[in-house]
Amino acid sequence: MSSTELPGAQAVAAAVAPTVSAVRVAEGERLRSVALPGLTLTVRSRPAEGTGLAPALFVHGLGGSSQNWSALMPLLTDVVDPDAVDLPGFGDSPPPDDGNYSITGHARAVIRLLDGAERGPVHLFGNSLGGAVATRVAAVRPDLVRTLTLISPALPEWRVQRPAVPTGLLAVPGIAPLFARLTKGWTAEQRTRGVMALCYGDPERVSDEAFRNAVAEMERRLELPYFWDAMTRSARGIVDAYTLGGQHGLWRQAERVLAPTQLVYGGRDQLVSYRMARRASAAFRDARLLTLPDAGHVAMIEYPEAVAQAFRELLDDCGGS
Numbered sequence: 001m002s003s004t005e006l007p008g009a010q011a012v013a014a015a016v017a018p019t020v021s022a023v024r025v026a027e028g029e030r031l032r033s034v035a036l037p038g039l040t041l042t043v044r045s046r047p048a049e050g051t052g053l054a055p056a057l058f059v060h061g062l063g064g065s066s067q068n069w070s071a072l073m074p075l076l077t078d079v080v081d082p083d084a085v086d087l088p089g090f091g092d093s094p095p096p097d098d099g100n101y102s103i104t105g106h107a108r109a110v111i112r113l114l115d116g117a118e119r120g121p122v123h124l125f126g127n128s129l130g131g132a133v134a135t136r137v138a139a140v141r142p143d144l145v146r147t148l149t150l151i152s153p154a155l156p157e158w159r160v161q162r163p164a165v166p167t168g169l170l171a172v173p174g175i176a177p178l179f180a181r182l183t184k185g186w187t188a189e190q191r192t193r194g195v196m197a198l199c200y201g202d203p204e205r206v207s208d209e210a211f212r213n214a215v216a217e218m219e220r221r222l223e224l225p226y227f228w229d230a231m232t233r234s235a236r237g238i239v240d241a242y243t244l245g246g247q248h249g250l251w252r253q254a255e256r257v258l259a260p261t262q263l264v265y266g267g268r269d270q271l272v273s274y275r276m277a278r279r280a281s282a283a284f285r286d287a288r289l290l291t292l293p294d295a296g297h298v299a300m301i302e303y304p305e306a307v308a309q310a311f312r313e314l315l316d317d318c319g320g321s
Helices: 008-014 103-117 129-140 162-169 175-182 188-199 208-222 227-243 250-256 276-283 304-317
Strands: 002-005 030-036 039-045 055-059 081-086 122-127 145-151 261-266 287-292
Touching: 030 103, 039 103, 055 103, 055 129, 081 103, 103 129, 103 227, 122 129, 129 145, 129 227, 129 250, 145 304, 188 208, 250 276, 261 276, 261 304, 276 287, 287 304
Parallel strands: 055 081, 055 122, 122 145, 145 261, 261 287
Antiparallel strands: 002 030, 030 039, 039 081
16 A cells, blocks of 8 residues: 555546546645555545544545545544545545445445555444445454444435435436436535535534535536546445345344444434434444434534544443543
């Protein structure tokens, strides 16, 4: 594995895509590019406040990026050494060489990152798609995971919520190009408001600065020629994982997770049903549950303090490491 500080990552991305706007890096954060067999990943990190702290890795959801963890990571630098990864084809990471955007493909990317850095075991966090990916990683490679924190994980539901249907339809061949044509005239601001209305329990709580940053990131993503392909194939990966049974099914894998697990569900989540919290609590053998009645799908952005406190309590239960 090789790792370089940005703008090295931008040089790698430039080989895959035309020049696009620079990705946002908040104060105190840094980005590095990690070259692995078959893929290159961008990793966002913050310096830990002490030496010898256990590493943590944060995995975002569909259409997201490592920026989704920028509100939570600063709250935990005194207890972990945090990294957040841009999954292949998202954020500042170029597409994988093999075009594999399945849950297994993303999980392999995370495993390669951890194995290459010899950084495990880590405190592993996942949101939505990232929650499904983290579940699979914890099930197949328990040696890499100290604890597991899942925020609205995309685990199979029999009764999918109506607002989540359009995301599933992206998996249908031809739908994504059609949607792209139908929405060609939409501005980045309109698209951002739509995403926030879907993902946040109360979009009015989003600050003006956060909204401007989100619009800028949307504009940047729309410049990427592989944006819709990454979205489509990853959505298809979620749908395929929802229909997969047997030992490779996500619920079966949840039952195999050995790591102490913190579950976080939002009462206003329009994409992952609040009612799934009970099933998840029963599936993971060592689970704790935090329910946030006013949160939507991205509690780590909406209520980072509450999520951070839940993780600290999980650490205490595990002896502080």
